[in-house]
């Protein structure tokens with residue numbers, strides 16, 4: 001018979017319900033802080049990419065730059081490995097963000113950007 005993943009000898013089983021609640025609360029506070037930082041960092045990133053979108057539109061440059069994306073993905077995958085984050089997840093996340101940026105660039109170029117001069121808020 002194989003042992004269950006967690007046994008009664010595990011340290012977590014010796015915690016009182018109050019101690020478990022306290023630890024969960026502490027971890028969730030950190031998660032909330034991290035989520036807030038992610039939102040703020042994304043907002044700053046979109047402010048930059050809105051400026052890139054306007055620059056590209058003014059100079060008739062294409063919204064997407066696949067060579068730049070390939071370099072970003074290579075770099076981010078390396079960073080992810082060093083940070084012990086799944087590089088496939090890092091790549092998926094970057095592709096997800098870039099797809100949204102390209103959508104904004106296209107809207108700026110065709111004059112349908114709903115929030116001109118105002119970053120990416122309100123979509």
Ligand SMILES: O=C(O)C(=O)C[C@]1(C(=O)O)C=C[C@@H](O)C=C1
Nearest residue numbers: 052063064065066068069098101
């Ligand atoms: O660097 C650019 O040219 C951008 O438009 C920014 C960005 C990005 O979000 O990082 C978005 C689209 C491009 O395909 C590549 C990169």
